[in-house]
Amino acid sequence: AQSVTQLGSHVSVSEGALVLLRCNYSSSVPPYLFWYVQYPNQGLQLLLKYTTGATLVKGINGFEAEFKKSETSFHLTKPSAHMSDAAEYFCAVSERGGSNYKLTFGKGTLLTVNP
């Protein structure tokens, strides 16, 4: 069964600092990979995804993530944090060719941005 590990349930950065949110997956075959963001009292919004091709993926709001097969990782980064980035972030995976198009989520990382 697939699993997703997000290191750090809470990450705090200063405005303008680098944002790094870590995600590792466990799967015998590299899955499809996603990052979602959840703002308070809202649903989940897709930030970016990796399906195939270039391993560095750019998403919305200046975020990007790099798929590293050798490390089974898909870490999310942003060069300079804004106050508006404060939210909870979820890494998710989906099995390629699976019979259930299920997303398996990590437990989430709450990002706090300090002025």
Next chain:
Amino acid sequence: EAQVTQNPRYLITVTGKKLTVTCSQNMNHEYMSWYRQDPGLGLRQIYYSMNVEVTDKGDVPEGYKVSRKEKRNFPLILESPSPNQTSLYFCASSRTGTSGGYTFGSGTRLTVV
């Protein structure tokens, strides 16, 4: 606007009183799914549907039922709610094929007392 609509957004109910949370999507997606979100546990899949009249259990189906009589609608039914079903519920939809990711509804916060 392409969206998944859930109702109600907030619900407080008593143990044992049947309730239904509705979910509707306007994107003609084949695949729909229900998740619950609990602190420290992330999101866990309750049920999913590959198309009309095709439903199956996810990881935490106990105490829930679903139906898919129309492509756009996928209600979640709690026939006898219990306090451990207090949670934040999300409906999501997708085209079949996992590369697209899901479109999520805004969530339903359910409290069972």
